[in-house]
Amino acid sequence: MKLPNSFDINEWFVLICMFIAFSVLHLLPKRFPLSVTILIMLFSSTIARFADHILSTPRIDLYDIMNSPYYDLFDIFTYVLVAPTGYFFVYFYDRLRIKGYWIAVYIVIWSTFGTAFEWLSSYFKVFIYKGWKPTYSFTFYLFIQSLTLLFFKYVTFIHQNTPKNN
Amino acid sequence: MEFVIDVYLIFLILFFSIKKKFHIIVNIFNYFVLAFLLSSYFSIIGVNLGAFKIEGDMKLEILFRLYELIFEPLICIGYLNLFCSVKSKLKKIVLSVFVFFIFWAAEFLFVQLGVITFINWNYQKTLISLFGILLTTYFCQQWFRSILKKEGIQT
Numbered sequence: 001m002k003l004p005n006s007f008d009i010n011e012w013f014v015l016i017c018m019f020i021a022f023s024v025l026h027l028l029p030k031r032f033p034l035s036v037t038i039l040i041m042l043f044s045s046t047i048a049r050f051a052d053h054i055l056s057t058p059r060i061d062l063y064d065i066m067n068s069p070y071y072d073l074f075d076i077f078t079y080v081l082v083a084p085t086g087y088f089f090v091y092f093y094d095r096l097r098i099k100g101y102w103i104a105v106y107i108v109i110w111s112t113f114g115t116a117f118e119w120l121s122s123y124f125k126v127f128i129y130k131g132w133k134p135t136y137s138f139t140f141y142l143f144i145q146s147l148t149l150l151f152f153k154y155v156t157f158i159h160q161n162t163p164k165n166n
Numbered sequence: 167m168e169f170v171i172d173v174y175l176i177f178l179i180l181f182f183s184i185k186k187k188f189h190i191i192v193n194i195f196n197y198f199v200l201a202f203l204l205s206s207y208f209s210i211i212g213v214n215l216g217a218f219k220i221e222g223d224m225k226l227e228i229l230f231r232l233y234e235l236i237f238e239p240l241i242c243i244g245y246l247n248l249f250c251s252v253k254s255k256l257k258k259i260v261l262s263v264f265v266f267f268i269f270w271a272a273e274f275l276f277v278q279l280g281v282i283t284f285i286n287w288n289y290q291k292t293l294i295s296l297f298g299i300l301l302t303t304y305f306c307q308q309w310f311r312s313i314l315k316k317e318g319i320q321t
Contacts, residue, residue, distance in 0.1 A: 002214055033317050034313050034316075034317070035195075039194060039195060039198075042195065049201070049206070050201065053235070071209040072214075076206075079202075155194070158191055162319050164317070
């Protein structure tokens with residue numbers, strides 16, 4: 001695993017965001033079983049990893065993450081950062097008991113937030129776009145966040161309907 | 167190319183029709199861990215180390231991407247389920263040899279099709295890396311199962 005060539009503003013940005021995200025995660029009241037929380041976070045990180053693996057490979061190369069086209073330690077930190085974001089998305093969906101057409105509104109709001117956060121990340125050179133545009137991210141988030149909600153519904157359904165020992 | 171798609175589809179039918187040893191939540195967890203580890207592994211050896219190059223027809227590259235992100239993790243999940251369900255040591259060894267033969271055969275096929283070109287890499291290194299990934303996944307799985315057990319779910 002490569003280490004970053006230099007410790008710049010992008011590394012600081014990722015570390016500060018991670019600190020804030022995990023602090024908020026720690027402060028929020030526990031809402032789901034630990035296994036469901038792990039699955040939601042793992043799902044979010046893996047989807048981000050899938051997208052980067054496909055879209056930033058040398059032949060497609062739509063963007064770079066951090067300073068280089070290489071896969072370095074701070075690339076992994078960006079996936080660690082995505083994990084609590086996915087959790088917050090599901091947490092507030094469940095906490096606010098969003099139903100009906102408000103689900104669409106909720107997804108659009110979070111997609112806008114996601115795109116804005118990605119734009120901010122690109123300002124701090126976490127993403128270096130080579131052909132990718134923030135508008136593509138918005139479309140991507142609309143799809144992925146819908147998928148995240150479906151996944152959350154499925155996992156909680158399975159979890160609740162499995163016979164428990166205690 | 168059609169042959170590879172047929173093999174993929176037969177494998178999918180086989181995978182979803184076989185009864186799994188572990189609870190579905192454990193298998194979902196395993197899939198995400200494996201997909202993350204395998205895609206990281208391919209990035210490290212392909213991009214960081216430059217140990218192999220992906221080139222040739224784009225359609226074949228799509229087949230390779232499907233293999234690394236979907237089929238290889240599913241083979242590993244099937245293997246972990248079967249490995250933990252068979253009792254005798256001999257069966258475990260035969261199963262392991264068979265699965266590692268599949269990994270070798272799949273990579274050999276992609277090399278022959280011209281999708282992968284080894285630069286500073288060989289099949290032994292692939293198999294050793296996959297063994298490491300499987301071992302890591304196994305330990306993660308055991309940890310996750312212990313969490314489910316505490317929640318009262320029998321895995």
